[in-house]
Amino acid sequence: MPASRIIACPHCHTLNRLPAERLSAGDTRGVCGKCKHPLFSGTPVVLDEPGFARHAERSDLPLLVDFWAPWCGPCRTMAPAFEAAAQQLEPQVRLGKVDTEAQQSLAARFGIRSIPTLILFKQGREVARQAGAMTADAIKRWVGTHL
Numbered sequence: 040m041p042a043s044r045i046i047a048c049p050h051c052h053t054l055n056r057l058p059a060e061r062l063s064a065g066d067t068r069g070v071c072g073k074c075k076h077p078l079f080s081g082t083p084v085v086l087d088e089p090g091f092a093r094h095a096e097r098s099d100l101p102l103l104v105d106f107w108a109p110w111c112g113p114c115r116t117m118a119p120a121f122e123a124a125a126q127q128l129e130p131q132v133r134l135g136k137v138d139t140e141a142q143q144s145l146a147a148r149f150g151i152r153s154i155p156t157l158i159l160f161k162q163g164r165e166v167a168r169q170a171g172a173m174t175a176d177a178i179k180r181w182v183g184t185h186l
Contacts, residue, residue, distance in 0.1 A: 047098040106139050107136060120175040167185040
């Protein structure tokens, strides 16, 4: 394991270096060197294209993205479960949300045909995809089987 890991800030998306042993121990006390906000908030990060690139392609943390839309009933139903999963999965996995209405180019790039769709990224590559609403426990189990 490398001595340090690159973590994107959930607030300003600046890349930060954090000792790997702190992440392994579940330490969530890291603070962004630029904006001084916590690196781990236990809540999903709202992602646009630049933020997505930082978290999915440049950060060492796996990224679980919920592609959703405000008008989607199942998306709104799953939102509290996704929030709960973020609290349980950080600091090992970052959770993010992409509004497919506001970020149509990201939705097109990943061929989102139905929502909600969860995609798990690791080191910039898609490793798993799941369409449909899930409970927090189901999200945790699903992520665990693919990491």
